[in-house]
Amino acid sequence: MAETITFEDPSGEGKPVELEAFSLPRNTPDRAQRAERIPKPDPFYVDLGMLYRMAQLERVRRDHFTEVPLHLALRGHMGTGKDHDLEQFAALLRLPYYRVPLTGEVRDITLIGSVKLYGDDKGGTESRWEDGDITRALRGPSLINLSELNAAGAETLFALHGLLDRYQALGLPTGETVPLRQDVRVFGTMNPTDLRDYAGTQTLNKAFADRWVIWEKSFPTEEQLAAMLERRYPDMGTKFVELIARLAAEVNTSFTSLDTATRVETPMSLRTVLDRLPAGLRIYEEADDPLIRAWDEFVLPHVDPYDRDHYSTVWSAVARKGPAGPVFS
C-alpha cells in the first residue's frame, strides 16, 4: 500500500494536505535507474510554504484535473531555492527527479531524441532512435524540472507545446507518441526577466507561458533565513545566525529594489548564506573576527565591483564588527 505523506502549512493557517506517494511499477524497464533518481529528503530543508502550496495543487489536480494537466513553474531570482523545493517535493512523493536545464544552447533533439548511427558488427552501420532527456523521463514515473524555462530557444519550446496542453503527449519524429503518464509531473523554474544579468533569458513566449501555472518565489525573509541556518547548523552561535540572516535580508532588499540607483545586482543567494558563509566561519573560527573574514573571503568575491560600496555600506550599517566567538559551540 502506498505511503501517505502529510504536508503541513508552515504558517499554521491551512489544513494539512495528505497525498499518497507514487510507486515505481515493477515492469518499468529502467526501474533500478529510476529508483536511484528518487532524491533523499534533506534533513536541513526548511519548507517556507512552497511544498505545502505544491501539495495543495497536487491534491486539486488528482481530484479535479485528471483530463487537463496542471504544470507549475516557479519564477524567482537566483539563489531563492526554487530547484531545491522541487527536488524535495519529488523526494517526499517518491518520484524520480529529472532536472533538465533549458539553456539557449540546448536543442530540441537533445531533449526529445534523435536518430544515431551505430556499428552493426558486420562492418557497416545502422541507424537507431535514441531518446532525449525529456522523452527518457516521460517513459516512467518522474518529476521533470525544466530548469531555466525562459532561456530555452523557440524551437525547444514549440516541441514541448503538445506535451503541455490537452494533447498530453510528445510526438517523436519516428511516429511514436509518448503520452504524459498519470505518474509524471512537469515543473519548471525561471529567473525574472528584467535588466538583471541573467544571460540568455527572455520574456516567456505567451503561448508557452499560457500552458503553465506560474508562482513567484521570493527571497526568504530574515526569520526564515535564521530558521534555515538554525536547522542546518544547530551549533552555530545565535548572534552569528541573526547577523548573517540580517545581512542577507538587507542585501536582498537592495537587490529587489525597483530603483536602479539604489540597488545591487548581486543578491545573497541561499548558497551564500547556507553553504559558503558557514564554510568560511569554519575556516576562520579562530580569527579575531570570524564573520568579517568569512564575509571578505566567501561573499565579496561574488559581488560585482560596482556593488562593493553598497555591500560594504550594508555591512557597516548592519554589523560593523562580527560577534565575539565561539562561532560553533
Add this chain to the structure above:
Amino acid sequence: MRAQQDTVLSEILPPEERVIESVVARYQRVAPAVTRFARTISGNEHLHVRLGSQAASGPGEIVVDPGLFQAAYSRRAPVTPSEVALASALHEVVHLVATDLEEHRAMPREWFPDDFEGDLPEDPVPLLDALAEAGGPAGQALFFSLEDARQESQLFTGYEGARSVLADLYLASVPEALEQARPLGQFALGAFLLTGRYLTRKQVQKRVDPHVAAAIDDAMPFIKAASNSTDTWEVAGIALQLLQIARLHGLAFDVQPTETIGESEEKSKEQADDIQDGVDSLRLITPILADADGYDQTQRTGESVAAEQGRKGDTDEAGDPSTDQLLLVSEAPTVYLPTGQSGKLIVGGVPDRFRHFRLEGHRALVDAARTWGVGQRHVSGELYPLFLANQRRGLRSGYDAGDLSPHAALLLGAGLYERMFERRAISTRRSYAVSLLVDASASMLQPRHLEDARRAPWAMAAATLGAWTLARLADELQIEFEVALFNRAFAAAVDDSEQSYSKRLHAATAGLRQTRGGAADRLSRTVNHYLVKSFDDPWRRSEDVLAGLFYTAMEPRQAAIAARREPNRTPPVSMFEKAANVDEFNVSHAAERLAARRANTRVLVVLADGMTRGSVENLSKAVETVEHSGTTVLGIGIGDPTVQAAYSRNQVVEQPDALAKAMVDGVREALHRTLAELGSGTWWEHGSQRALYSANTRSA
C-alpha cells in the same frame, strides 16, 4: 585608557580629507544604500533623498545638508571615515524621516500643575505649542533631546553597526560634555544617553555629580517609558515630568510666586540653554530636532520643496546651485602630481553656445590668418604626400634592405631619410596624437602691444587661431587631435548661456558663502579643464564652437555687448575670469588623456601667458614626468618667460604672428622629426635659444 592599536578619527584623517568636498565624496559612496535604508525605514519606496544647502523634510523627499556630516569628522572617536560617512548620513536621514510633530491634540490637563487655574483651549493645538505653554523653553529643550534619543533607540534597530558608530562618536565626547555641563545639562545628557541606550544607568551615575545621580534614580521609570514610547505626545509629557524631577532635586529652578512673567521666561530660557548646551556637546545635531525654530525651518523648507514639485526646475532636477557646485567639486577627478601634491580638476565640455558666434568667428579667422601670415593650406600641403605615402603603406624608413619608397629620392634629397629602404611597421594613422592646452584666463583677453604700437587683445585669439590651424591640419592628415582650455573660475556647464552661467554663479557663490564660509572661494573658484574638441569628436562638430571662441577672443568687447543684449542666447563670455591658473594639474591631466591614446608619437602643446598659481617647481616636475613617459611637451609663453623655467622645449613670443607660427610650426617639426626618424638630435633640444619656427623656415 585607549588601547595602543586603537586609532581615533581626528588623528588619522588629514585636514584635506575633512573639507566639505571630501565629506560629500565619501557620502556619495554610501548614498545609494542610505537612500534604500531610508525608504525601508519610512515605508515609502519612492522616497527621494538628496543633498541640499538646508535640511528639509517634505512628503516624498528629504534634503540632507552635508555640512552636518562634516562636524562628525572632528570627533576623537575610534571610527573610520567611511563609518562616519554612513552613520552621519543615516542619522540625519532617520531623524528627517521620523520627525513629525504636526498632530494636533487638546492640551493635556495633566501637563499643568494641580493648582493651575487658567483655562485651557478646547481646540486641538500642535504639540510644540502645547509644550511651550506647559513647559516653556526648558520643557521643549528636554523634549527635543528625549525625542532625538528615542528615535535613535528605535529606528536604528536592525542597523546595529551604524548605531555602534554613533555610540562611539557620542561616548568619545561624554567626559568633556559632562565636565562642561551644568547640573541640569548633566541631567539632560544622562537622560539622552539612557533613552538612547548608549550607556547603562550605573555608567551614567558614575560620571555625573552625586545630586544629578540621585535625580536619575527617580527619572529611570520615565526614561524607560520614553525609550519605548511610539507617541511623541507621550514623550513630551515625560519631558515635563523629568523637568519636574530636576526641580525637585534642585537642578532646575521652580517658578516662584514673586516672579514676574518676564523673569520666569528668562529663567526657563536659561534652563533651556543649559539642557541644549549639555546635549548638543555630545549628540550629532540635526536641525529638525535641535529646537523649535529648527523644526519649523526644516518643515517650512520641506513644504516649499514639495510645492516646487511637479514643475521641471532646479528642485526637481538636482539641489540648489550651491549644492550642485559642491557635488561638482566632490565628484571631480583628483589629479596627483609627481611631487605628491594633489588637487581637484573640474573636467567638462566647453559651453556649446559658443557656436552662436560661428559666422562672425569664421570671417574673423580668415582675416586674422591673412594678417598674421598663417597659411593653413601651405602647411598641410607640404607634409601631406609624405604622411599619406607612409601611412597608407604602413612603412618606416631607415633600413638597408626592404621596400623602396617611390618618394625615396625626394626624402633622401631633403635629408629626411638616412637610409633609402623601408619596412612594414605596425604604425598606422593612429600613431600620431596632438593635444593643445590653452590658458583661458581673462588675462589672455587683455589688450597687448602690437608691432605697430597699437594695443589689442590678441593672446587668446592667436592661440585659438593656432588651434584652428592645427585642427585643420590634423583633420586633413587624419592625426588624432584635441583642444582644451583651462582656467580658474566658476566652472561653466556645457549647456550654459550667459544668463544661466551668471545666475548659477551668483546663486552658488552666495549660497556657499552662507553655508561654507571660508571654503566658499575654494569651492566656487575651481581649476577647470574644458574640452573644446576631444580626440573622439569629429572636427566638424567642434569647428563652429572653436570659431565662436575665436570671435570671443578676438572681439571680447563685442562679444560682451552681445551677451548683455541677449543673455539667454549667447555663450557665457563672463566665464573667462581674471584669476591665476594652476597649469600643472592641467598638464598632468591632458598628458594622461594623451597617453591613453597609445599613439607612438604624442605632442602636447601648452600655451600660457604667465605664472602658474601653483609652483614653477611643480609644473617643471610635471612636465619632466610627462616627457619621460614619451610625450613631447612644448611650452609657449606669451610675453612671459616662466615657460623657460618649466619646459625644456619652450619659446616666448611677443607678437600674434609669432604665436600662431610657433604653435603650428612646433607641432609640424615634431611630426617631421618622427617622420624622418632623426632621433633626438633636433633643434627642439635648443628650443630655448632658437625660434620654434626656424626649422620650418629652413626647410621651406
